Amino acid sequence: MKTEPFVVSFGPQHPSTHGVFRMRLTLDGEQITDLDMVIGYLHRSMEKLAEERSFTQNIPFTDRTDYISAMTGNLAYVLAAEKLCGIEPPERAQWLRVIMSELQRFASHSMAVGFLANDCGAWQTPIMHMLRDREKVLDLFEMACGARLTTNYMRIGGLSRDIPPEFMPAARKLIAELPKRMDEYEDLLLENEIIVIRSRGIGVLPAELAIASSVSGPMLRGSGVAWDIRKADPYAAYDKIDFDICVGTNGDVYDRFLVRLAEMRQSIRILEQALDMIPAGPVHAQIATATVQPEGVPSAPLALRPPAGEAYGRIESPRGELGFYVVSDGGPAPYRFHIRSPSYINLTPLKEMVVGMTVADAVMILGSVDIVLGEVDR
Amino acid sequence: MTADLSGLDLGQRIQQKFPDAVVDARPEWTEVRADRLVEVCTFLRDDPELNFQYLSSLTGVDRLDHFEVVYHLLSIGRNQASTLKARCHDHENPEVPSVVSVWRGAHLQERETFDLMGIRFRGHPDLRRVFLWEGFPGHPLRKDWLNFPGGQMAGLERFPGEPGGKLEGRG
């Protein structure tokens, strides 16, 4: 019987490629024999645009790379710029950064897990449940900085403003009711036989391949490597907080599910500690040296002119290691602004994970990589 | 805390193994000769004391008369990080050996650097443009792309609101 390979183009318009992402799959019946990834539909040349804007003007760009977790994007860039300038933000700012990052991690993982279950076919029920909690987190963000999604909250040297007095009680109230929700989600999602058989053994990524492919985040931890930048290279008060790293064993889609759900629980734990331990104080460092703030210039922190040099700042974003490589030549704008985006690099082993699986599995595997096209394409 | 392995120490270690590979060694980075890149990287990955098995980031910088390819390396086992650079002096058609054979994670990052900067990587299995389409004129992240009048580059001269001459452009 003569068979012919069949090339199917998944996307760019497709209900479940999480954005404008195109996979050209070569199928043999239902099995995939080859995969070619076509991206760039959302390329907005952020790295080039950033060279024409001052360091503080670039902070909104970092919201829009990974638009689902804007706070962590802000934080990574601001960390890199602070390394470059040698500025140390005050205590309260560090703790608030931790709080915002963990709230953002919770919201981002809610989306990721919800949409992964949706790819499994559960007709938006898990999404609706998990977005309930994400809405409350976004309400907190709105209280803090006025925006739900593109927060633009961090500044080089601290935060843009302090939290309003109603933030703390609202946050405590939210955290009190989250563990019960997490129990519900774990029961509904992890114990469900259909989800188990749809995701166990699918898209296995061995640990050696993961490290060699520079994969990071829940994908790496799902494969069994306990590497979390919050523990290994702590930034912003993470060294004073007690939490665990969540690791999977098999490296399949189910393990990444597990890791994300467990990380949501750890986020709740971190938040409980941070809300208790946060000190009072200023939220922005005083930056007023002659080299840094020229005269006649609108006030710092807008007019930050770092010394010539370069810095690479990395954080653990919900998708993996988000790093910013910033090179300065002493001018107002960065000389080179490079975003090391986890979603883009996590796509490196996609072909190895997908070849040999069926079309339905390819959708699940892509969902478990948890890409955000803004970050992939920049 | 991830220890930043000083470029001086790294430079020394590389110097011991490959006597003429190191061009420059500073605390922030180590610069290696481009043609010895693959050997040095293999050594960095396989040496049990350095153990740089993880390539954090690979990118290029356009320094007007030469290109720099910057490698940020990370050792998961030893929790140390370091920076490696390689220069390429040909500004028209820069070419650097590819490290895909050493770290697979370089695959997509080298494609991106090729696409946006134009640096070709010798030995890359599938070097094509990734964000832009085939036939796109030029490589956008180069400083001389879209040559402005007077040879001026993209950038900012002064802050918005700072008194002075022109706002945009540089050099």
Added chain:
Amino acid sequence: MPFDPSTGSGLRAGPILAEWYDLRDLGNAVGAFLDWIRDQGAPDWVPYVVSGLIGVVAILLWVILSQLAFIWIERRVIGRMQARIGPNRVGPQGLLQPIADTIKLFLKEAITSRKVDRALFWAGPVLIFMPALAVLAVIPFGSGMFLTDLNVGVLFVIAVASVNTVAVFVAGWASNNKFALLGAMRTVAMLISYELIQVLALLGVVLFAGSMRMGAVVDWQSDFNTWVLFLQPLAFIAFIIASAVEIGRSPMDISEAESEIVASYHTEYSGIKFGFFYAAEYIAAFAVCAIIVTLYLGGWTAWGLEEWVPGWLLFLGKLYLTFFLFVWTRGTLPRLRIDQLMAFAWKFLLPLVLLNVLVTGAEVLIWREGDLSAGLALPIFGAVNAGLAVALILGWATFMGHMRPEHRAKRAVLTRSWARYITLHRPRQTSP
């Protein structure tokens, strides 16, 4: 069916009168109307044709109204299951939403791509609408309320429902679209497998009732004061699952697996042609629920309650409850992959229903030959079948490996030290 006046006590509604105002049999009203026509002096064939027409129109009207109602019910119910409200803007409480949907579908531009096979493209929606309606012709809605009571009702139902398969493939092929073809092929494979399960599950009912006439099955259930559900639990479960697959509802809505192949065989259809597919899904669901209610849940009888409440109301109530079960599973469960679905049919359900037929046949034989009384035999058979169902399902699941640790839930490993590899155990990759 005549009621025995010696049963019951006190006030009772009594047997169904042949008067037009006895609503327990709507056929009386129709009969009175036909008598009136005959009295007006019409030729003999007129009442005959008119009665057929009234039956057809009544079924169509009911189906369309129910479908409109259920579009609303389904969306609201699934909305509540998803912690949200559901449509509530169009009309009071969103009640006019189905009408808005229908108007929208009518007014949409029916785009037909140039490369499709014209005749087949047109035939697809028509073919898919037809079997569901045809099945409704043999269902007894109440006492004496059916369009036609075929001697081979059950066989007719299964045979006509198979036309669905052809319709799906015609639609997918005519679309000239790779996704549509992929979806159509998947759907046809699925439908064929589960038809087999349906037939075998129905065999149990036919064995007990001794006849393939739908009315006879209802009468049997009423005579012996029992529902076939209690006598055939395994077949009931298998039939419900197989029917869910046949009508393409979640968790087996692979044909509509939006997240994988956009919309499968009806990707290319838009406008009213898509409306036909959409409506046919609901009508097929009603047809299948009607079959389930008639054959397993006692039809329009309910242990004597049909003396008080009109039988057709009971029938509709049971039908809507069964449909609610389908809506519930749609809102709750994710979707199986096609090869897992087929494996489930051939490796899990098929042996179970075959065993069920064997055991049922043995029971009927013992009953007839042993000349046992119904009051003794049926409870014993019911208990035996129920126990067998539980044992077989659990036992077969264990045998087929569904209870292995790989299918159980687990939790992530929590650790404090970084850079540790957890030893990977190489999992068995599920066969593609």
